[in-house]
Amino acid sequence: MGSNLYLGLVHHxxxxxxxxxxxxxxxxxxxxxxxRCARTFGLGGFFxxxxxxxxxxxxxxxxxxxxxxxxxxxxxxxxxSLSRVQVSRSIDEADRTVSDLWKKKVKRxxxxxxxxxxxxxxxxxxxxxxxxxxxxxxxxxxGWGLTWEVKDSSDYVLAPIEGRGYNHLPVRxxxxxxxxxxxxxxx
Amino acid sequence: MGSNLYLGLVHHxxxxxxxxxxxxxxxxxxxxxxxRCARTFGLGGFFxxxxxxxxxxxxxxxxxxxxxxxxxxxxxxxxxSLSRVQVSRSIDEADRTVSDLWKKKVKRxxxxxxxxxxxxxxxxxxxxxxxxxxxxxxxxxxGWGLTWEVKDSSDYVLAPIEGRGYNHLPVRxxxxxxxxxxxxxxx
Numbered sequence: 001m002g003s004n005l006y007l008g009l010v011h012h013x014x015x016x017x018x019x020x021x022x023x024x025x026x027x028x029x030x031x032x033x034x035x036r037c038a039r040t041f042g043l044g045g046f047f048x049x050x051x052x053x054x055x056x057x058x059x060x061x062x063x064x065x066x067x068x069x070x071x072x073x074x075x076x077x078x079x080x081s082l083s084r085v086q087v088s089r090s091i092d093e094a095d096r097t098v099s100d101l102w103k104k105k106v107k108r109x110x111x112x113x114x115x116x117x118x119x120x121x122x123x124x125x126x127x128x129x130x131x132x133x134x135x136x137x138x139x140x141x142x143g144w145g146l147t148w149e150v151k152d153s154s155d156y157v158l159a160p161i162e163g164r165g166y167n168h169l170p171v172r173x174x175x176x177x178x179x180x181x182x183x184x185x186x187x
Numbered sequence: 188m189g190s191n192l193y194l195g196l197v198h199h200x201x202x203x204x205x206x207x208x209x210x211x212x213x214x215x216x217x218x219x220x221x222x223r224c225a226r227t228f229g230l231g232g233f234f235x236x237x238x239x240x241x242x243x244x245x246x247x248x249x250x251x252x253x254x255x256x257x258x259x260x261x262x263x264x265x266x267x268s269l270s271r272v273q274v275s276r277s278i279d280e281a282d283r284t285v286s287d288l289w290k291k292k293v294k295r296x297x298x299x300x301x302x303x304x305x306x307x308x309x310x311x312x313x314x315x316x317x318x319x320x321x322x323x324x325x326x327x328x329x330g331w332g333l334t335w336e337v338k339d340s341s342d343y344v345l346a347p348i349e350g351r352g353y354n355h356l357p358v359r360x361x362x363x364x365x366x367x368x369x370x371x372x373x374x
Binding site: 002029032033036037039040041042077080081161162163164166167168169170172173174175176177180181184185 | 189216219220223224226227228229264267268348349350351353354355356357359360361362363364367368371372
């Protein structure tokens with residue numbers, strides 16, 4: 001279970017503090033932490049989504065260092081996690097990569113910290129993921145989150161993680177919690 | 188729920204790659220991400236545990252910047268999370284801070300990626316935490332993990348998060364998942 005789930009970390013289109021649509025910069029820790037979570041839960045793949053040429057090159061350099069470069073010998077567990085990371089220029093490009101591989105339409109799931117009128121809970125989505133014949137692409141926003149257009153054009157919007165009156169988890173922590181809720185052992 | 192749980196991020200005593208006992212350096216992202224998770228789940232407090240004077244000063248400077256400095260106005264949600272962080276020189280010092288506050292013996296819980304002969308599962312620990320009269324201190328190791336002495340002298344050792352043949356989560360992700368399993372809404 002999990003290999004029909006792909007994760008996209010979206011750097012564009014993203015809201016900034018003033019709710020303007022921007023492209024955010026890639027954070028090195030996001031790539032490492034999310035790659036490790038994706039590997040831990042057996043995901044099909046992890047797409048870093050950014051249209052900016054400088055950021056694409058940065059991510060590709062990070063991956064190369066740990067997968068082929070001196071990093072691979074220094075820390076083989078990073079090689080194992082980062083070898084499943086790839087860069088896409090847009091959400092649609094990541095989606096196409098998955099649908100080409102599966103020869104099927106991909107179900108898109110958007111996430112966010114704010115409630116959405118038509119959201120799906122963790123348990124129902126966990127059950128849907130049990131259908132191993134259907135590929136899913138779950139999208140996480142950086143900055144101030146995914147745009148409404150991205151949410152409204154997704155097949156599902158996942159319910160937010162409810163905090164005790166505080167709703168500001170780093171995307172790295174949200175990914176860890178959400179993947180565990182969707183795919184982790186229930187003990 | 189959660190306010191009787193305190194978290195300690197341990198930088199000494201810690202194993203390094205060769206299983207020698209060392210003091211690790213503090214990672215800025217650990218402080219921020221774990222502070223946000225601790226705030227999200229309503230923990231009683233978060234101790235960064237290090238005996239190194241340079242590291243103590245570093246953490247205190249980070250906290251001051253975001254709680255009192257220019258950072259407080261720039262990003263109030265960081266002020267809110269970091270105002271619950273404090274530095275302790277040892278596990279015992281953190282433990283004493285909690286027991287002085289509660290006038291009670293603190294139950295210690297160690298965590299780690301490796302299985303331990305006498306571990307407690309997530310569900311039983313979740314139930315124990317429901318006893319709001321008892322303070323708990325949950326310890327997370329950095330580097331290559333908590334020493335056996337720390338584990339063996341704890342009241343409980345929590346079961347590891349089981350990955351799909353991969354057991355190398357960053358401590359930041361492990362904290363997020365474990366706090367959610369112990370205190371998160373079950374939806």
